């Protein structure tokens with residue numbers, strides 16, 4: 001079946017679904033900065049029935065309050081598992097690096113390189129947790145460490 005035309009896909013190789021042991025694993029990851037808050041990312045395989053890029057793996061940034069749904073895609077996981085292909089509109093012009101390029105390079109390095117300079121400079125990579133009371137997804141560093149969300153914490157306290 002032909003994939004729907006999309007300018008961001010043009011020239012990029014989607015990940016084949018027969019890939020069984022990816023180096024870059026799907027999941028929800030939060031990067032905590034030593035000085036400036038945190039960002040949450042999702043790496044997910046698109047459903048075969050998805051309108052956009054079915055069967056490919058997409059890297060997204062959490063951009064809203066709902067950590068189940070408010071993700072904005074900005075890159076594909078490369079077919080060879082050696083990196084991310086940033087979508088054109090998130091790439092900088094000339095030597096400029098967009099914040100998405102920084103996110104992509106940090107996330108990739110922290111996911112694949114235990115000796116990453118990011119770790120040495122105080123950045124942390126946290127995997128999602130589930131709230132011990134309601135089982136909702138936890139993505140903020142404080143909640144991940146406590147194992148409980150802020151609303152539930154008020155109730156059990």
Ligand SMILES: [Zn+2]
Nearest residue numbers: 131134149152
């Ligand atoms: Zn909860």
